Amino acid sequence: xxxxxxxxxxxxxxxxxxxxxxxxxxxxxxxxxxxxxxxxxxxxxxxxxxxxxxxxxxxxxxxxxxxxxxxxxxxxxxxxxxxxxxxxxxxxxxxxxxxxxxxxxxxxxxxxxxxxxxxxxxxxxxxxxxxxxxxxxxxxxxxxxxxxxxxxxxxxxxxxxxxxxxxxxxxxxxxxxxxxxxxxxxxxxxxxxxxxxxxxxxxxxxxxxxxxxxxxxxxxxxxxxxxxxxxxxxxxxxxxxxxxxxxxxxxxxxxxxxxxxxxxxxxxxxxxxxxxxxxxxxxxxxxxxxxxxxxxxxxx
Amino acid sequence: xxxxxxxxxxxxxxxxxxxxxxxxxxxxxxxxxxxxxxxxxxxxxxxxxxxxxxxxxxxxxxxxxxxxxxxxxxxxxxxxxxxxxxxxxxxxxxxxxxxxxxxxxxxxxxxxxxxxxxxxxxxxxxxxxxxxxxxxxxxxxxxxxxxxxxxxxxxxxxxxxxxxxxxxxxxxxxxxxxxxxxxxxxxxxxxxxxxxxxxxxxxxxxxxxxxxxxxxxxxxxxxxxxxxxxxxxxxxxxxxxxxxxxxxxxxxxxxxxxxxxxxxxxxxxxxxxxxxxxxx
Numbered sequence: 001x002x003x004x005x006x007x008x009x010x011x012x013x014x015x016x017x018x019x020x021x022x023x024x025x026x027x028x029x030x031x032x033x034x035x036x037x038x039x040x041x042x043x044x045x046x047x048x049x050x051x052x053x054x055x056x057x058x059x060x061x062x063x064x065x066x067x068x069x070x071x072x073x074x075x076x077x078x079x080x081x082x083x084x085x086x087x088x089x090x091x092x093x094x095x096x097x098x099x100x101x102x103x104x105x106x107x108x109x110x111x112x113x114x115x116x117x118x119x120x121x122x123x124x125x126x127x128x129x130x131x132x133x134x135x136x137x138x139x140x141x142x143x144x145x146x147x148x149x150x151x152x153x154x155x156x157x158x159x160x161x162x163x164x165x166x167x168x169x170x171x172x173x174x175x176x177x178x179x180x181x182x183x184x185x186x187x188x189x190x191x192x193x194x195x196x197x198x199x200x201x202x203x204x205x206x207x208x209x210x211x212x213x214x215x216x217x218x219x220x221x222x223x224x225x226x227x228x229x230x231x232x233x234x235x236x237x238x239x240x241x242x243x244x245x246x247x248x249x250x251x252x253x254x255x256x257x258x259x260x261x262x263x264x265x266x267x268x269x270x271x272x273x274x275x276x277x278x279x280x281x282x283x284x285x286x287x288x289x290x291x292x293x294x295x296x297x298x299x300x
Numbered sequence: 301x302x303x304x305x306x307x308x309x310x311x312x313x314x315x316x317x318x319x320x321x322x323x324x325x326x327x328x329x330x331x332x333x334x335x336x337x338x339x340x341x342x343x344x345x346x347x348x349x350x351x352x353x354x355x356x357x358x359x360x361x362x363x364x365x366x367x368x369x370x371x372x373x374x375x376x377x378x379x380x381x382x383x384x385x386x387x388x389x390x391x392x393x394x395x396x397x398x399x400x401x402x403x404x405x406x407x408x409x410x411x412x413x414x415x416x417x418x419x420x421x422x423x424x425x426x427x428x429x430x431x432x433x434x435x436x437x438x439x440x441x442x443x444x445x446x447x448x449x450x451x452x453x454x455x456x457x458x459x460x461x462x463x464x465x466x467x468x469x470x471x472x473x474x475x476x477x478x479x480x481x482x483x484x485x486x487x488x489x490x491x492x493x494x495x496x497x498x499x500x501x502x503x504x505x506x507x508x509x510x511x512x513x514x515x516x517x518x519x520x521x522x523x524x525x526x527x528x529x530x531x532x533x534x535x536x537x538x539x540x541x542x543x544x545x546x547x548x549x550x551x552x553x554x555x556x557x558x559x560x561x562x563x564x565x566x567x568x569x570x571x572x573x574x575x576x577x578x579x580x
Contacts, residue, residue, distance in 0.1 A: 011401035018394035025450025117562035
């Protein structure tokens, strides 16, 4: 009897160190962020801050010129633009990779995987210095050769946003190509053969066979990518907002906005409130998506 | 005959498309390589050519001997080794417990962990800072290691639990009949069988720590404590040390280990990731 009582605790003992660390480094800071969000903590009120209720939330959600709502809208646009372009380009490249008789497929695939294998922040800094730099960047170098004037790629909002999308596509496409390529290979060729016999063309095959069969296989990867795109911090921060080398473009997404409010303008209470709002959005989004994807089956 | 020519034209066009795509894909890397090897410093002048007229390794030498690069490398390795060891040490038993035992709170905890994983740690960075400060863990490697372990423990737990689930329980029962205890079961039976997933988890942790810069620059003061990522970040941001050839040499030196690891385990990575973390 005593032994059975002890056995009951075994899984807790095994998982305790891991869960304790997660609790200390992840859960507790989130709860603490929630607490700070209810205070007026900032650089002047480092110790003598007061609980001020939901004022920070009100300010973020209902005061129009704080920049939060703009950043939020921009984040939505950023996510949609990136996802649409990414899905289309990755689909085209992956289906071309699967054209029968393409002998160098392996080589092409390896080269196309390179951006994924590079450390992300290094790639971004290389794009900033090597490609976008106004004086010696490669893009302007090419433009000059073609007889055009220099473009300031990162200095004004629209161009900087487009440049950031370009870098994000460059970084994110390999993963998506890989996923779609894998999914395409798992589709039974017999479907296409019978469709060809029935006289279906390329587009009707894509619409009637490929895309419906592809959808369930790639759905989890697409959901993950939507999340990472929504939460993307490095690209916009490193390209335009890095401390000491700001470019002048103001293209905050909600994540870079939160970071700036915490570590640049030192408005900790307000920044924490935005953190919690973003967290809520992510939770709601992931609960809806997961429910639709797999019926919420954690035990899979 | 006609059909064959048509096919040939189609294939050449396809190959041309992929050659252009591949070139576009690696052009930033090739350009960096070219700049880092260029002997004559003519990037600013109009006469820059993609293939260096004069190849030199001076920039690489400068990185390895003059800049604090080796110091940063040492710091990075300390963080990588400590994070990988601690993460695996806490995540393997936890993953085993969640895979093999049914206990109260199991499903709830797994669910909470998924939700926590959706939370970008950057959002609670200030809270972490304030929590670590009175504990004297700001500006200390231990503080950074704890942050990294906390983040990667969730990933490791889920990833390896998913793989453990695929190992048939009968194998363990055979071991139990032979008188093995849990520790022996895990170390002698499960771990060898789960090697692919453990390796993928370890590699993901290595890559994560190697590439992490924002916590490293925010929590560490003083260049002598920087990791490679933090060092490169700082090197690039400060105007007066801005030297593009040296920076490109340093970037490539830092990227190459990750590039190699990645290309070696590429296949394992997709299967290792989709087996555990992605599902559910």
